[in-house]
Amino acid sequence: MTAGASWPVDPAYEPLGGARDLTHRDADWSGLVVEVVGLGVSGFAAAVALAERGAQVSVLSPARSEEITDREKILAILEASVRYGELPAGPSEGTQLVVTSPGFAPSTPYLMAAQAAGIPVWGEVELAWRMRAREGAAPWLTVTGTNGKTTAVTMLESILRAAGKRTTAAGNVGLPIIEAVLDPAGYEVIAVELSTFQLHWSRSISALASCCLNVAPDHIDWHGSFEEYRRMKGRVYDRTQVACIYNHDDPTTEQLVEDAEVVEGCRAVGFTLKVPHPSMLGIVEDVLADRAFVADRQRNAAELCQVKDLGQEGAPPAPHYVADALAAAALARAYGVPPLAVRDGLRSYHPQPHRISPVGEVDGVRYVDDSKATNPPAARASLLAYDQVVWVAGGLLKGADVDDLVAAAAPRLRAVVLIGRDRAQIAEAVHRHAPDVPVIDIERTDTGAMHEAVRAAASQARPGDVVLLAPAAASLDMFASYGARGDAFADAVRALDDDRRT
Template identity: 60%
Template sequence: MVGHQVSPAEFHGKHITVAGLGVSGVSAARALAGLGARVTVVDGGDGPALRERARVLTDQGVAVRLGDADTLPEGTDLVVTSPGWKPESPLFAAAAEAGVDVVGDVEIAWRLRGEDAAPWLAVTGTNGKTTTVQMLASILEAAGLRTAAVGNIGTPIIDVVLGDQPHDVLAVELSSYQLHWAPSLRAHSAAVLNVAPDHLDWHGSMRAYAADKGRIYEGNTVACVYNVEDPRTEHLVREADVEEGCRAIGFTLGAPGPSMLGVVEGLLVDRAFVENRQQQAQELAEVADIAPSAGPAAPHNIANALAAAALARAFGVPPEAVRDGLRAFRPDAHRIAHVAEVDDVVYVDDSKATNPHAAQASLATYESIVWIAGGLAKGATFDELVTASAKRLRGVVLIGADRALIREALARHAPDVPVVDLDRTDTGAMAAAVREAARLAGPGDTVLMAPACASMDMFTNYNKRGEAFAEAVRALETGRGADE
């Protein structure tokens, strides 16, 4: 396997500073301390939860410094950062001045993998990463392979790389943050699902954001999987420096050309990993096989399934495993989840739609929608989203800190759509939003909570926001919310 590798012994005695006391920071600190490094964790926050994490790490021989994340500990040989820390952070400026490298936990995991380590099938994109990686893991398992879904999906990849359980292949979700801090990563095959404006406050520009996404293709050995409907992803493939013989593989919701996967008459078909791709196609599954328990597949989930299938096929998985894996896949909560039907109105929770691109995919799934939206915009704009979705909107209910941005886009591009602007950012606003949406909706409509924004102005995370929506819908269903 290509790419930078080091012996675990090379970390012994090194003074390593870990930036951030979150999940990835704690994982990196424990792993590096276990390899004999002298580890100091720094975090600018303080409070009971952080102090408890600090206490546990201190008991394991890790030094922790809370309330000061700007000063580089004296003698630091390497800084390992948590994904969300911005490149211009004072700690990293101090590291640069001292000639100290800054890398992420994914980079450390990549360096620590053994000679016979499991290859990585990697996935990034503005939206759909987690679903695609879970689909991929389900397909790989259906093929009888030992695998795990790791990385940004919630399981720290260092823990898996250094763990005792053997794997044949890993399905790895990578965010743009993680890719920014992983210069040595070289995957077996990788996919960029889509690239749309997001996290521009972190990256500084769309070009920088796309470039970090494109890092996932660097050094690929077998396949670079791109979205035919998103030219940015194909451009990133063209710009990548890959291994000799690595192929560009497209996926499309239409009929595929050679070296593509696509859809023909309700079938997922492969014209990339067949003997004569100019004239032959291999049936992989039916569209109806995609998480059948969740109901009809939305267009973006068909695209996710094609991307997962492409990566699995690049690894040599047989067609029947693609079918069986997609049938066995179960989507996570808060991703176009049917909550209830009340008075012939369907209520759908897509709290995971935390940016305009994700919300647009969600809105495209339904014909007549009362849309609940708003939250933290993260530097995003909403004109393209509203323009694309205007004809589907029966009404809109706005909540959250940056709702004015959506309201202004609606005024420009959908002036006839009724809008209820709830001037609230408290957690109870969701119940009021559901009641207003129910008032606007008629039989056959869908009330869709796809906020197009992050949740942290009102909720701890998108899961809590989705739970609040579901609770409000259940109250409506039982009549408790009707007159409150």
């Protein structure tokens, strides 16, 4: 199958005025009047890059902190200014370009006013693409998806390094993408993680290969509807040059490839946890096999690695972890990485913190930290990876429905321990779909609640079970981040082990 139709120029998006010809780093950026919205990591990187090239940069920062004040001092040296407080109704007179940080939704009045006035609005990712070298720029291998994108893109980085390439993971993980693009030493290829927030403000990216891992409802409040969220996921495929990688086990991703406008000759390459058809990667007798990037793919396949090579501490890998590995392998193969480097990169890969990370075993019970499972689809994938689970969950559901998650996981649940603001919603779903499963409600809302939750989980678990932190919810009601929540879980498990030893 060949991915979508070849892409036309989009005249509706061509920048106006002084931003029209800014398509590479050596273009004339001097004198361009730019307002940058937000002074977080990506906003700061964008402001510095623009100011260094002589643009007249003003930064609008609703937040103020010690870190942001330090960034302001650096920008002052570059003759860029910072204005604090609520965003104005629209850009200042004379503004030719707005660069927005990904946290600001399209419905933000300032951004709507800029677009209504015909002022182009770019994200940092769009700016980075336009600041690549005119010739010889590192190709991008791009990854998005509701869940698993950080795992897939860092797996891809590991594979590329195993192939001897100078590379980095950037974008929604690792370096801000503009820093990677402008790195003085340069990269041979860049593994780029993209969120829908970033994709919304991008229009001209043309990745060598791209991938959408999966699509499930998320960030509906930011995008306004699931259909718009889905459409933004599909944008990762637009203008792809060599291969659009899709999840054959998630039909939505295949449809997004069909709908994409790509460079002529670009291929659609699927991955599956089943035996692959030609032009796909999949599993053949516990081997990750490539039937896409081989000669005579109707009859041949390349062995990439064994499923057991992906395991952690002797435990078999979760199915969604294997899927992420297949996606990373497909992107690397599209770039031309040989099978042995794929194997070596996946074998040497260490999972990201708080993503199905084993944190210990106490009395024959394994404890696994998947604090990064901040929405129901991510938690569902994690829960379905284990046979018997004591589930630690709860936090900020942000309006998400957990019924399908609980119904799917019900046969595996030994008990459920709930923390956080929206725990009652999860408890109600458990009572509906798994009425015989014990539910323990941790009422305290300070960070010490995690220690109580782990002790409660231990009281319900039996040897061979897994106590799994997969909250299905955001963390900010109780913790500074999902990382802090995962650290608290690991601390509680260590304390439990210490208690058992004394």
